[in-house]
Amino acid sequence: xxxxxxxxxxxxxxxxxxxxxxxxxxxxxxxxxxxxxxxxxxxxxxxxxxxxxxxxxxxxxxxxxxxxxxxxxxxxxxxxxxxxxxxxxxxxxxxxxxxxxxxxxxxxxxxxxxxxxxxxxxxxxxxxxxxxxxxxxxxxxxxxxxxxxxxxxxxxxxxxxxxxxxxxxxxxxxxxxxxxxxxxxxxxxxxxxxxxxxxxxxxxxxxxxxxxxxxxxxxxxxxxxxxxxxxxxxxxxxxxxxxxxxxxxxxxxxxxxxxxxxxxxxxxxxxxxxxxxxxxxxxxxxxxxxxxxxxxxxxxxxxxxxxxxxxxxxxxxxxxxxxxxxxxxxxxxxxxxxxxxxxxxxxxxxxxxxxxxxxxxxxxxxxxxxxxxxxxxxxxxxxxxxxxxxxxxxxxxxxxxxxxxxxx
Amino acid sequence: xxxxxxxxxxxxxxxxxxxxxxxxxxxxxxxxxxxxxxxxxxxxxxxxxxxxxxxxxxxxxxxxxxxxxxxxxxxxxxxxxxxxxxxxxxxxxxxxxxxxxxxxxxxxxxxxxxxxxxxxxxxxxxxxxxxxxxxxxxxxxxxxxxxxxxxxxxxxxxxxxxxxxxxxxxxxxxxxxxxxxxxxxxxxxxxxxxxxxxxxxxxxxxxxxxxxxxxxxxxxxxxxxxxxxxxxxxxxxxxxxxxxxxxxxxxxxxxxxxxxxxxxxxxxxxxxxxxxxxxxxxxxxxxxxxxxxxxxxxxxxxxxxxxxxxxxxxxxxxxxxxxxxxxxxxxxxxxxxxxxxxxxxxxxxxxxxxxxxxxxxxxxxxxxxxxxxxxxxxxxxxxxxxxxxxxxxxxxxxxxxxxxxxxx
Numbered sequence: 001x002x003x004x005x006x007x008x009x010x011x012x013x014x015x016x017x018x019x020x021x022x023x024x025x026x027x028x029x030x031x032x033x034x035x036x037x038x039x040x041x042x043x044x045x046x047x048x049x050x051x052x053x054x055x056x057x058x059x060x061x062x063x064x065x066x067x068x069x070x071x072x073x074x075x076x077x078x079x080x081x082x083x084x085x086x087x088x089x090x091x092x093x094x095x096x097x098x099x100x101x102x103x104x105x106x107x108x109x110x111x112x113x114x115x116x117x118x119x120x121x122x123x124x125x126x127x128x129x130x131x132x133x134x135x136x137x138x139x140x141x142x143x144x145x146x147x148x149x150x151x152x153x154x155x156x157x158x159x160x161x162x163x164x165x166x167x168x169x170x171x172x173x174x175x176x177x178x179x180x181x182x183x184x185x186x187x188x189x190x191x192x193x194x195x196x197x198x199x200x201x202x203x204x205x206x207x208x209x210x211x212x213x214x215x216x217x218x219x220x221x222x223x224x225x226x227x228x229x230x231x232x233x234x235x236x237x238x239x240x241x242x243x244x245x246x247x248x249x250x251x252x253x254x255x256x257x258x259x260x261x262x263x264x265x266x267x268x269x270x271x272x273x274x275x276x277x278x279x280x281x282x283x284x285x286x287x288x289x290x291x292x293x294x295x296x297x298x299x300x301x302x303x304x305x306x307x308x309x310x311x312x313x314x315x316x317x318x319x320x321x322x323x324x325x326x327x328x329x330x331x332x333x334x335x336x337x338x339x340x341x342x343x344x345x346x347x348x349x350x351x352x353x354x355x356x357x358x359x360x361x362x363x364x365x366x367x368x369x370x371x372x373x374x375x376x377x378x379x380x381x382x383x384x385x386x387x388x389x390x391x392x393x394x395x396x397x398x399x400x401x402x403x404x405x406x407x408x
Numbered sequence: 409x410x411x412x413x414x415x416x417x418x419x420x421x422x423x424x425x426x427x428x429x430x431x432x433x434x435x436x437x438x439x440x441x442x443x444x445x446x447x448x449x450x451x452x453x454x455x456x457x458x459x460x461x462x463x464x465x466x467x468x469x470x471x472x473x474x475x476x477x478x479x480x481x482x483x484x485x486x487x488x489x490x491x492x493x494x495x496x497x498x499x500x501x502x503x504x505x506x507x508x509x510x511x512x513x514x515x516x517x518x519x520x521x522x523x524x525x526x527x528x529x530x531x532x533x534x535x536x537x538x539x540x541x542x543x544x545x546x547x548x549x550x551x552x553x554x555x556x557x558x559x560x561x562x563x564x565x566x567x568x569x570x571x572x573x574x575x576x577x578x579x580x581x582x583x584x585x586x587x588x589x590x591x592x593x594x595x596x597x598x599x600x601x602x603x604x605x606x607x608x609x610x611x612x613x614x615x616x617x618x619x620x621x622x623x624x625x626x627x628x629x630x631x632x633x634x635x636x637x638x639x640x641x642x643x644x645x646x647x648x649x650x651x652x653x654x655x656x657x658x659x660x661x662x663x664x665x666x667x668x669x670x671x672x673x674x675x676x677x678x679x680x681x682x683x684x685x686x687x688x689x690x691x692x693x694x695x696x697x698x699x700x701x702x703x704x705x706x707x708x709x710x711x712x713x714x715x716x717x718x719x720x721x722x723x724x725x726x727x728x729x730x731x732x733x734x735x736x737x738x739x740x741x742x743x744x745x746x747x748x749x750x751x752x753x754x755x756x757x758x759x760x761x762x763x764x765x766x767x768x769x770x771x772x773x774x775x776x777x778x779x780x781x782x783x784x785x786x787x788x789x790x791x792x793x794x795x796x797x798x799x800x801x802x803x804x805x806x807x808x809x810x811x812x813x814x815x816x
Contacts, residue, residue: 058494068490072484080473094476
């Protein structure tokens with residue numbers, strides 16, 4: 001049985017007219033598959049409406065109860081779409097998280113999928129041509145409704161595709177696929193036909209708009225073929241794959257920017273064993289994720305330590321540092337939220353040297369000062385002043401010829 | 409363990425302010441019981457909003473999918489109220505139909521409860537002081553969400569009280585209890601302290617506003633003590649009981665009116681064996697409930713047959729009669745929707761004669777013409793012209809001294 005999984009986001013199911021378009025996509029999908037499993041998000045705006053309701057009712061809404069509340073958004077989408085399919089003569093039914101069940105952990109609001117029972121799904125697929133699954137939701141070991149966090153419907157879809165060994169998982173969204181750069185910044189940004197899972201993971205900042213990061217991890221772990229494409233144009237989008245043939249391997253896949261960066265510098269920080277743990281331990285405990293970290297060479301037993309956090313976490317991070325300062329006499333805490341990160345991403349980088357040097361040269365030629373650098377096997381990231389971000393993205397896209405297809 | 413079941417309707421949970429008042433009712437309830445099971449309806453207007461959505465999406469919404477959709481209304485109420493209780497330091501959680509489970513049949517939209525599993529509820533009641541149950545919903549044998557039809561939350565509450573052997577089932581509503589007559593018509597209508605299940609069942613037309621009829625059947629079958637009272641005033645309401653002591657037994661409990669009546673007369677209907685089946689069989693098949701029926705004595709092999717149906721069913725009933733007319737040459741079909749039913753109700757009637765005679769005399773004295781009569785052991789109903797309805801209710805209430813307490 002060839003099963004197609006299709007996921008449609010909130011803007012795709014916002015109203016009746018759009019759901020009719022989605023129905024056409026499902027019918028087209030069924031033309032090339034035996035059965036379809038359609039995963040839906042809440043209608044655009046619905047989750048925010050429900051979250052606002054929770055905030056109105058409680059200054060600190062219980063996470064488990066909030067999940068009971070907000071999961072109604074996807075339940076509503078699934079019921080309405082199942083009606084629409086049945087009106088068109090299709091054998092369809094809605095399926096909720098608890099009915100499958102999609103078992104998660106107990107981390108309400110950001111639950112992780114532990115397992116998906118495929119037996120009932122397979123049984124229903126004997127009776128129905130389309131199962132309309134409420135995305136974003138699961139059920140915890142204690143039988144309570146859980147939700148997977150923002151963008152969780154992507155994860156629902158990929159996880160269902162893995163559990164059902166689906167031939168394809170199509171993620172329909174309001175963009176046409178993954179681009180070499182943000183088309184809003186780079187006019188000749190090119191849509192990629194393929195992207196390797198690892199690259200997609202590194203594109204988190206850009207990918208967040210296209211595909212939820214945890215769904216990519218899931219796809220990579222279970223080698224789920226994912227096709228990111230547009231609900232509205234229906235043209236071919238970008239395929240997420242494990243690897244491309246060496247001959248076709250481009251050096252780079254794209255350049256991304258991340259404006260959600262704030263920098264904290266600890267000046268004259270005492271340099272002794274355990275000081276890093278003393279700084280980053282409390283930050284982690286406060287739920288703050290640190291992105292880039294640079295430590296300058298020590299001088300006279302003190303050092304400068306610089307790291308970046310998400311802008312929304314800046315004040316919280318400064319408060320944590322304030323608390324730690326008592327234990328680090330003489331240390332000065334500086335911060336700057338007018339910084340951005342520009343990154344070059346590509347698995348082809350692994351086998352080529354000189355990419356970093358060329359990137360730094362390119363930025364220098366444009367008089368863009370590099371504040372911090374971090375590199376991985378397939379990514380080079382530079383922290384720069386925010387005002388230079390568009391300039392930097394365009395210059396790097398141009399320097400590495402990303403507008404020209406390596407495949408064509 | 410002394411368990412109190414409390415049910416609050418849509419107007420009682422319409423907004424945050426009202427839910428806070430409901431929270432006070434729950435806390436007062438907990439002062440006299442070990443644990444509380446609170447059953448909530450959808451917030452006022454929510455079910456209609458969801459039904460309108462279903463109608464927008466489909467001209468003929470699938471009943472099972474419609475249930476998936478509208479059950480979100482009670483789910484929302486339960487989650488929000490559980491948050492509110494927890495904010496106040498109470499140990500509370502929401503409970504959905506599938507989690508208990510409340511097992512129903514497969515009649516989506518008007519499902520009947522088959523059984524309620526009390527084990528999980530009892531286990532939760534060890535950890536929580538208040539369980540907030542989403543009313544109106546259950547789960548069918550195939551695991552799909554089902555709803556119990558309009559007013560189904562009353563049935564949820566009474567059925568839960570029966571399953572848990574609760575000490576009391578309080579039904580909170582926007583009226584203060586059950587009255588001897590509609591206070592909007594009769595100024596000295598008196599709130600009843602007690603009413604017998606059988607009387608409450610006969611008060612269907614009036615009771616529909618106070619208590620859903622199926623919940624009364626449930627209460628009677630399992631002898632659940634039910635207390636109908638107001639969310640807003642908090643005063644003592646009306647207790648539903650099995651029987652009152654003979655000494656305290658009033659002759660009558662109330663007079664009710666039912667405006668939802670339409671009369672159909674079949675004139676010169678051939679009077680032969682099976683003709684009734686030929687008329688009422690097709691009506692039943694069309695899902696039309698017939699209320700009163702009168703057949704005049706036969707003359708020359710033809711008879712006049714008169715019956716009443718709900719006004720919303722009149723056109724459908726006339727269409728059914730039109731189809732049958734071919735088989736009954738000469739028959740004439742007349743109809744009138746300007747008719748109402750006035751009823752006297754009381755278990756005390758069983759042991760007293762002359763109630764009917766006094767009722768007919770009273771109506772005659774007011775020049776109210778009686779169009780049809782039907783009686784049971786504890787009820788006398790008269791069909792009259794609609795324009796006389798308030799007059800008739802007031803006259804009967806006065807004639808039988810219902811404004812004066814038999815108990816006081």
